[in-house]
Amino acid sequence: xxxxxxxxxxxxxxxxxxMLAFNCVTDVLRLSQKFFSSxxxxxxxxxxxxxxxxxxxxxxxxxxxxxxxxxxxIAFQKTPKQLLDIARVSGLDEILPIVWLNSYKYKIRYRK
Numbered sequence: 001x002x003x004x005x006x007x008x009x010x011x012x013x014x015x016x017x018x019m020l021a022f023n024c025v026t027d028v029l030r031l032s033q034k035f036f037s038s039x040x041x042x043x044x045x046x047x048x049x050x051x052x053x054x055x056x057x058x059x060x061x062x063x064x065x066x067x068x069x070x071x072x073x074i075a076f077q078k079t080p081k082q083l084l085d086i087a088r089v090s091g092l093d094e095i096l097p098i099v100w101l102n103s104y105k106y107k108i109r110y111r112k
Contacts, residue, residue, distance in 0.1 A: 004018035005018055044056070060083075061092065
């Protein structure tokens with residue numbers, strides 16, 4: 001498994017790849033901080049995430065807090081099943097701003 005990386009695509013979407021696990025989330029948080037001052041809307045594409053654990057879920061929650069503090073909107077797309085399972089067990093699945101992609105349409109689910 002590879003180290004986590006965040007790359008900004010031409011369309012502004014932040015593509016996350018590698019592991020979002022206990023041993024690396026601090027580094028990923030550090031890598032992500034620059035995006036919280038440069039964009040009005042943050043969309044994290046998690047399709048390249050190879051492994052995620054509860055620390056990775058905590059990172060996503062921290063990103064939500066950071067976005068709220070800086071007045072930015074945030075959403076996650078292509079969320080791995082492993083993340084959705086952990087979020088469901090943790091009771092956090094209802095608060096994650098997840099973009100569900102259906103062919104040509106998408107919607108962001110926000111529940112508070």
